[in-house]
Each structure stands twice: as C-alpha cells, then as structure tokens.
Amino acid sequence: MADLFDTGAQAPSAAPRPLADRLRPRALSDVVGQDHVLGPDGPLGAMLAAGTLGSLVLWGPPGVGKTTIARLLADQGDMEFTQISAIFTGVPELRRIFDAARLRRQQGRGTLLFVDEIHRFNKAQQDGFLPHMEDGTIVLVGATTENPSFELNAALLSRAQVIVLERLTLAGLEHLAQRAEAELGRPLPLTAPAREALLEMADGDGRALLNLVEQVSAWKVPGKLDPQALGQRLMRRAAKYDKSGEEHYNLISALHKSVRGSDPDAALYWLARMLAGGEDPRYLARRITRMAIEDIGLADPQAQSICLHAWEVYERLGSPEGDLALAQAIIYLALAPKSNGAYVAWKGAQQLARETGSTPPPKHILNAPTKLMKEQGYGAGYAYDHDAADGFSGQNYFPDGVKRPVLYAPPERGFERELKKRLEYFAKLRARRQARAGD
Structure with a gap:
C-alpha cells in the first residue's frame, strides 16, 4: 500500500519529466x-542535528518546498516515506497505512507519513492520528496552506511542532531560475527587465516559476523578449487571495492599520490588492465606514x-467606476485626524452598565404621570435646564450611589478640540453649581 502513495517511483526513461521534478532537491x-x-x-x-525528528506541521504558501522537505527528512532519518492527500484519503485507507507502518516498525524501520492538505481532514479524522503518533508507529508531517x-485540532497541534515556511524572495527565485538554465543548458531569451517580470509573475511560488521557465525556454524567438512581449505570451499569475481564509483577514488588517497610521499610499495599495483578489467591494465599503467610526470618530464627524x-456611489455605479469612490474615501480617512475617544467612552459605558446592573435612575429625573409616583418622589427637585441662565442645571444624572465617571476624554485633535473645550466648560459650571449647593 505504501507504493500506492509514494511518488518517488521513477517514470520510464522515455517519458518526459517536468522541469520542476528534474530540479527537485536531493538534499536539504x-x-x-x-x-x-x-x-x-x-x-x-x-x-x-540532535537525531530526534518529531511530528511536524509545515505551514506555508504553495510552491515553497513542503513536500520536498518531508521527503528529504524521511531520507535523512532512514524512514519509509508514505504520502497521502487529505482530499482523496478515507478512513479505511488510513487504517491500512497504519497497519503497514506498525508492521514496518516491528521490523525495525520507521514511517514518515506525509499528509498534504492536512487541514481538510475533519476533527474525528485528525484525532485518528493521535494514538499512532504517541506510540511511535508514525512520524506525522502535515502540510497546509491555512x-x-x-x-487543526489543539490535541494534534500539541503533539506536533509547527514549522512556518516563507514564500520565496526574488533572490530565491533568481537562484532557482539559474539552476533551471543550467539544467536546460541554455539561458532564457529575456532582457533583464523581462527576467525580473518573470520572477514577479511567480509570486513567491518556486514550482510556478519553474513551470514558467519551462514554457519560456521552449519558445523559438529571435533575440531577447522585453517585458511587453513577455506579457503578451504569458498571463500574469493571479495573486494568492482567499476571501474566507487567513489571507482575507491579513489584508483587511493591513488596510485598516494603514488608515489608522495615516498612510494613504499604503492604504490604497492594500485596497487595490483586495479588489484585485476578488474581494466584495460592499464588504470593503462596510469596513471603511467602520474605520471612520472606530479610528476617526468625532475628530472629523464628516x-x-x-x-x-x-458606499452609495458604489451601489449606483458598481465596478470599476465605483471602486474609485472607495479609494477616495480611503484617502480621506487616512489623512483625517484620528481619535478613538468616542470608542473608548462607549466601551467604558458598556462596562459600567454591566457592573451597575439594574440600578434605577435617580428619582428627580423620572417622570411622574400618576399621583402615586409623585407621592413616591418621582420628579421631585428636577431642574429644567432651559430655565437656567446658561441653559445648564448641573444636576446628577447617574444612579444614586454610582460615582460619576469620566468616560469621554476627547484628545486635542481635529473637531474634538472644540468638544474638549465644551466638556471643560460644563465641568466648571457643574463644579460651581455643586459648590453653591453645598453652601
């Protein structure tokens, strides 16, 4: 059964092998x-170096060497390499693999089980690996882009070390391209700018680059191609973007923090990245409005x-014309004065409301529509603010026994400078009224 999943079997010598397979590393x-x-x-x-290979989860984008590393780890540890995909493997098949690994262990040889797309196994299937990892039947190496x-289950993660692999840099991709040229025995027919464009098309994916190199090397062209000619012959690889996965949250976080950091250029870049990846502009319109509320607030009420x-303009025009309206809003937000004063005040009010529970309002601010309520003191002593010379009574509106807090503390930015002056003005009036009441 191991042979069924082990892709290490050599193809017939007459069969052509893809360049990516021919250049697969033979050592770590x-x-x-x-x-x-x-x-x-x-x-x-x-x-x-310590000779203690444990179970691993290799986490990284496509084309960075997850399968290759797993295979080489098995070779270095003199273990049987068994490869499966979570997409195509069911429970009966897993049982046969575990049985074969158990027999192999009794004969003195370990098994490295490489599970591609391990995140696609459900909780019960992931739990099925645990006893075989614990008793040493297998060394599990899972690969995931998520x-x-x-x-992954917490139980599985507690028994495996997560290894984070990185997308290849342009320097790394250039190193791969040079290896490919050495294998092919000829340089790529590209100018220096076109070569750089080819590396960028791979988007950090080594396997994608080698496939592109193989295509380009097969062309019969006079001289060298420039970037425009290359672009006519090759389609640019779509950027990696999962509208419901981690990449979605990473990019919206980058967009939000760029706005908060008053960097319109970075904010526009991340907005463009999300739209190019197929993000719903309506989702972006909602999040952009949220930024205005959370990070600008009353510093710029506009x-x-x-x-x-x-948002309304986008609904009327759609893409691509409506995208510009979102971009203009992003620029405005990035350059607007920033304040989370109202946000902090609201969170504080919610916390105080939870702490004080069902404490009633003070009776002097309650209406008394019935005789009984008047007899109970409802409304007694209420001062109508408009009757005061300055339109401010300075009465207490918090529940009896609740110490007056300071929830809203506007910063000295934007329009909140004016609101801060108003707060200070009313605080002085309130202190004056209280002092007068105490005389």
Missing part, C-alpha cells in the same frame, strides 16, 4: 529560501458621511 541543503528553519540554528536543523491555529456617500 539544496532547498531554496528556507534557511530560517533548515539552518543550524533553525528548528529543523537543530532537530536533525493557519493551523484555525484549522468622515462617516464621506464613507456612506462612497
């Missing part, structure tokens, strides 16, 4: 771009109206 030192985990000070390097914290208007 040949793996490009992952020195932070494979180097002597990295987690895998230290683990191998955040393990969200997709910000909310700008966002709502941009």
